[in-house]
Amino acid sequence: MDTYPPALQRLTDRVAAARSDNSALDIRGGGTKSFYANPPRGALLDIRELAGISSYEPTELVVTVLAGTPLAELEAALAERGQCLPFEPPRFAANGTVGGMVAAGLAGPARASVGPLRDFVLGASILGGSGEVLTFGGQVMKNVAGYDVARVIAGSWGVLGVLCEVSLKVLPIQPAFRTLCFELDEAAALSQLNRWAGKSVPLHASSWHRGQLYVRLAGASSVVNGVTLSGGREVSPQAAQVWWADIRDHRHTFFELTQVKLRAGDCLWRLAVPDTAPRISLPGEQFIEWGGGQRWWRSAASAIEVRAAATAVGGHATLVRTLDKSPGAFSPVSSVSMRIQERLKRSFDPEGVFNPGRLYPEL
Amino acid sequence: MSALSSVLPPHCILFRREETQPYECDALTAYRQLPLVVAIPETEAQVVAVLKTCHDLKAPIVARGAGTGLSGGALPHPVGVSLSLAKFNRIIKVDAAARTAVVQCGVRNLAISEAAAPYGLYYAPDPSSQIACTIGGNVAENSGGIHCLKYGLTLHNVLRVRGYTVDGEPIEFGSEAPDCAGLDLLPLVVGSEGMLAVTMEVTVRLLARVALAKCVMASFATVEAAGAAVAAVIAAGIIPAALELMDKRMTAAAEEYVHAGYDLEAAAILLCESDGTVEEVEEEVQRAIDVLQAHGAVRIEISRDEKQRMKFWSGRKNAFPASGRMSPDYMCMDSTIPRKRLAEMLRSIEAMEAKYALRCVNVFHAGDGNLHPLILFDANDPDEFHRCELFGAEILEASISVGGTVTGEHGVGVEKLNSMCVQFSTAERAQMLAIKAAFDPAGLLNPGKVIPSLQRCAEYGKMHVHRGALRFPELPRF
Numbered sequence: 001m002d003t004y005p006p007a008l009q010r011l012t013d014r015v016a017a018a019r020s021d022n023s024a025l026d027i028r029g030g031g032t033k034s035f036y037a038n039p040p041r042g043a044l045l046d047i048r049e050l051a052g053i054s055s056y057e058p059t060e061l062v063v064t065v066l067a068g069t070p071l072a073e074l075e076a077a078l079a080e081r082g083q084c085l086p087f088e089p090p091r092f093a094a095n096g097t098v099g100g101m102v103a104a105g106l107a108g109p110a111r112a113s114v115g116p117l118r119d120f121v122l123g124a125s126i127l128g129g130s131g132e133v134l135t136f137g138g139q140v141m142k143n144v145a146g147y148d149v150a151r152v153i154a155g156s157w158g159v160l161g162v163l164c165e166v167s168l169k170v171l172p173i174q175p176a177f178r179t180l181c182f183e184l185d186e187a188a189a190l191s192q193l194n195r196w197a198g199k200s201v202p203l204h205a206s207s208w209h210r211g212q213l214y215v216r217l218a219g220a221s222s223v224v225n226g227v228t229l230s231g232g233r234e235v236s237p238q239a240a241q242v243w244w245a246d247i248r249d250h251r252h253t254f255f256e257l258t259q260v261k262l263r264a265g266d267c268l269w270r271l272a273v274p275d276t277a278p279r280i281s282l283p284g285e286q287f288i289e290w291g292g293g294q295r296w297w298r299s300a301a302s303a304i305e306v307r308a309a310a311t312a313v314g315g316h317a318t319l320v321r322t323l324d325k326s327p328g329a330f331s332p333v334s335s336v337s338m339r340i341q342e343r344l345k346r347s348f349d350p351e352g353v354f355n356p357g358r359l360y361p362e363l
Numbered sequence: 364m365s366a367l368s369s370v371l372p373p374h375c376i377l378f379r380r381e382e383t384q385p386y387e388c389d390a391l392t393a394y395r396q397l398p399l400v401v402a403i404p405e406t407e408a409q410v411v412a413v414l415k416t417c418h419d420l421k422a423p424i425v426a427r428g429a430g431t432g433l434s435g436g437a438l439p440h441p442v443g444v445s446l447s448l449a450k451f452n453r454i455i456k457v458d459a460a461a462r463t464a465v466v467q468c469g470v471r472n473l474a475i476s477e478a479a480a481p482y483g484l485y486y487a488p489d490p491s492s493q494i495a496c497t498i499g500g501n502v503a504e505n506s507g508g509i510h511c512l513k514y515g516l517t518l519h520n521v522l523r524v525r526g527y528t529v530d531g532e533p534i535e536f537g538s539e540a541p542d543c544a545g546l547d548l549l550p551l552v553v554g555s556e557g558m559l560a561v562t563m564e565v566t567v568r569l570l571a572r573v574a575l576a577k578c579v580m581a582s583f584a585t586v587e588a589a590g591a592a593v594a595a596v597i598a599a600g601i602i603p604a605a606l607e608l609m610d611k612r613m614t615a616a617a618e619e620y621v622h623a624g625y626d627l628e629a630a631a632i633l634l635c636e637s638d639g640t641v642e643e644v645e646e647e648v649q650r651a652i653d654v655l656q657a658h659g660a661v662r663i664e665i666s667r668d669e670k671q672r673m674k675f676w677s678g679r680k681n682a683f684p685a686s687g688r689m690s691p692d693y694m695c696m697d698s699t700i701p702r703k704r705l706a707e708m709l710r711s712i713e714a715m716e717a718k719y720a721l722r723c724v725n726v727f728h729a730g731d732g733n734l735h736p737l738i739l740f741d742a743n744d745p746d747e748f749h750r751c752e753l754f755g756a757e758i759l760e761a762s763i764s765v766g767g768t769v770t771g772e773h774g775v776g777v778e779k780l781n782s783m784c785v786q787f788s789t790a791e792r793a794q795m796l797a798i799k800a801a802f803d804p805a806g807l808l809n810p811g812k813v814i815p816s817l818q819r820c821a822e823y824g825k826m827h828v829h830r831g832a833l834r835f836p837e838l839p840r841f
Contacts, residue, residue, distance in 0.1 A: 011700045026431065027827045041560045057701070057703070059597060059598035059702070060597075060701050060703060061597065064703075082600065092611065099793070111541065113520060116542060118542065119515065119518070119519050121719060128790075128794060130790050132788075132790040134788070134790055134794055135788075136791065139701065139766055140699040140700065140701060140732055140766070140767055140768055141512075141683050141732060141733070141771075142511065142699045142733045142772055143770070143772050144505045144554045144770050144771065145779070145782075145783060145787075146773070146775065146783060146787060146791075146792075146814060147551050147554070147555060147752065147798050147799075148518070148550040148813075149551070149794070149798070151547070152546060152547060152550055154831070155542070155546075155547050156547075159546075160546075167763070172602075174669075177690040182760070195460075196460065197462060197571070198460070198482070198483065198484065198571055199483070200572075200574065200639075205634070206371060210595055220639070220642070222642035222646055223639065226640070226642055251710070254503075272538075272540040272541050272542050273538055273540045274461060275461055275462075276458070276460050276461040279538075292543060293541040295542060306459060314538070314540060315538070315540040316538070316544040320520075325477050325509075325696065331544040332544070333544050333545040334534070336528060336534045337534060337545065337548070338531065338545070339800055340534075340547050340801055341530075341548070343801035343802075344416075344798065346548065347798060348794070348797075359546070361783065363546075
């Protein structure tokens with residue numbers, strides 16, 4: 001058996017203790033996404049001691065980082081070398097960690113053009129139910145040796161093990177950005193976005209809310225500045241930066257759900273649907289991102305109604321902010337898929353100690 | 364046999380030796396095995412019936428597409444059913460607005476781009492075998508291609524896979540929405556080499572065709588200089604659409620085969636492609652040329668037009684058949700290493716050529732660090748074959764020791780089972796076997812591939828020390 005550095009050894013001991021008395025662990029970094037997913041339970045397992053950038057090779061476009069590293073620290077290190085995490089991970093508060101980012105698998109406005117966080121995970125080390133640190137994937141761009149376990153860890157909300165270290169693909173920051181704003185109703189905005197996407201317009205991000213469509217272009221300056229999209233108003237770079245960051249981090253007023261509103265039954269829902277899904281009609285207010293693929297709803301509609309609306313167009317709905325998570329944060333999956341997910345969970349975590357219930361009661 | 368004939372019409376079952384022989388291997392012809400029976404269903408209901416029948420009888424099932432795989436992933440099982448999905452070759456839908464295509468598993472890779480072309484769209488992953496290989500096989504192997512440096516592998520371009528579990532239950536992975544609820548099983552299934560489920564239908568992402576593509580061909584006086592130039596291009600913040608390296612012997616063979624106009628004096632050539640809008644391409648080509656020249660390019664040629672660009676690529680895409688002219692047989696390795704170690708790795712391979720008294724030519728996805736050394740040998744000479752296997756294993760282990768992986772895009776199949784023992788610890792392999800069991804508790808889907816048994820590794824370990832270093836490296840191991 002390998003010997004681990006002290007911080008990792010302490011985590012290993014905590015896991016061993018939890019396994020021996022079958023108790024639950026609430027794996028946590030900065031706790032900035034505790035409100036997301038289903039409520040955590042169990043004894044707190046703080047991973048922030050396991051921090052630091054293990055290796056960063058700007059020329060290889062790869063960074064390997066311990067899970068407890070503050071996301072802000074990683075992003076600053078990358079920015080210093082003109083690189084970034086292209087999927088724009090949300091920061092709901094200042095002290096999020098890289099581990100929390102990967103476990104939640106969330107992405108910001110650029111997701112629509114660059115792909116999900118999962119696609120940037122090259123390798124991961126997890127502390128699994130066996131009590132050993134297991135490493136899957138690696139630090140190279142292409143790797144099909146064995147099952148791609150590292151990418152399943154992305155968005156698994158910690159139910160498969162304690163993420164210890166992750167290798168991420170990074171990219172150069174785009175040389176030029178430009179944001180434009182259009183006055184368009186929902187249907188026109190959605191069809192316009194899909195038309196642009198089919199035509200090599202360097203679309204990087206989009207948002208639609210209350211009749212205003214914002215689009216961000218990114219790429220080589222010759223391309224970004226050469227594009228003519230008629231009818232659009234230029235947004236100043238400073239205002240644009242604030243605009244997209246506010247959407248990414250849920251600081252935009254749309255996402256503000258006061259206690260009063262929450263008590264009145266308002267909830268924040270995230271509907272992930274195909275880009276070309278028709279207009280979704282629910283009581284409340286909508287905010288669209290990702291070229292139509294991510295539709296936020298502030299609604300008092302029942303979980304059944306919201307989920308039915310998402311399912312009807314081939315998507316699913318996540319109950320993000322609410323006073324009552326009893327309907328479950330995530331849409332149910334098919335019984336065949338759930339059977340496999342349960343077996344997977346047991347294979348990684350036979351005693352069920354890692355974040356039980358965070359994803360589904362069965363996991 | 365009799366169970367299968369109750370669920371399939373007679374013409375969908377092959378069992379005579381002369382009928383099953385074409386299925387005895389994939390494109391890794393060094394490994395051959397006659398299947399007990401080949402089932403060629405024509406409807407999904409028949410696929411389900413075959414799966415259920417095999418499940419009841421505990422008979423192994425090896426799904427296959429076009430059989431172009433390079434690692435023996437579709438090698439039949441001696442007492443199993445080879446399930447050919449070649450008849451599922453229909454493009455169900457090209458949705459221009461959504462930029463997606465829904466295709467059956469047996470549709471050829473290139474046929475997707477052909478169907479999408481009228482809408483100004485295409486499917487990006489382009490493995491060299493794209494005229495023949497099927498999307499189902501691409502999903503099984505997570506296939507790459509020369510353009511995956513910029514556009515990603517199969518996983519990055521597939522939204523949804525619909526198929527069946529080993530016991531014939533319908534299941535979907537991924538979604539046409541940006542993500543799906545629950546654990547994301549799509550990355551497990553893509554690249555699972557037919558071990559977890561049977562793929563029937565795939566939704567792929569299509570991209571808008573670029574306005575312009577230009578290919579820069581750069582010659583280098585040494586292979587090391589070319590390797591260093593690759594790292595320099597990436598370091599300069601350029602992500603070319605493709606960045607490929609061919610060494611002198613490969614260039615000569617490819618030139619003889621397709622007359623692409625390659626520089627035959629160069630020790631190595633790089634093919635560096637830019638695509639995008641006209642302005643973008645002009646800008647990137649100039650930046651790339653500056654970097655290549657600063658790093659020792661002795662000759663530069665830029666494709667004048669589409670015809671010449673295709674010509675530049677024709678030799679690269681035909682590298683494997685061209686190698687066939689150099690030697691009766693060749694074995695293609697597929698490891699990926701950090702780009703900065705390319706030059707050093709190429710030197711090591713050169714030393715191994717002398718050690719094993721076999722020639723090796725290099726042609727590979729340099730931008731990704733994905734090597735494809737082709738070891739030339741004669742399969743009729745058992746000693747050559749054995750030396751070739753050892754040569755290959757040493758390349759893979761050298762790759763692991765510089766921080767790489769034993770396979771970048773061809774898969775483990777049967778070929779790299781031993782190398783998996785070196786790359787992964789016992790606990791890691793045990794976890795992978797447990798993942799297999801979560802999908803396929805009875806172990807019937809393509810058994811014996813990808814994840815070596817713990818026993819196999821224990822035996823292999825008697826010759827090897829874990830993670831790299833050989834015990835008694837000076838001793839010949841025959």
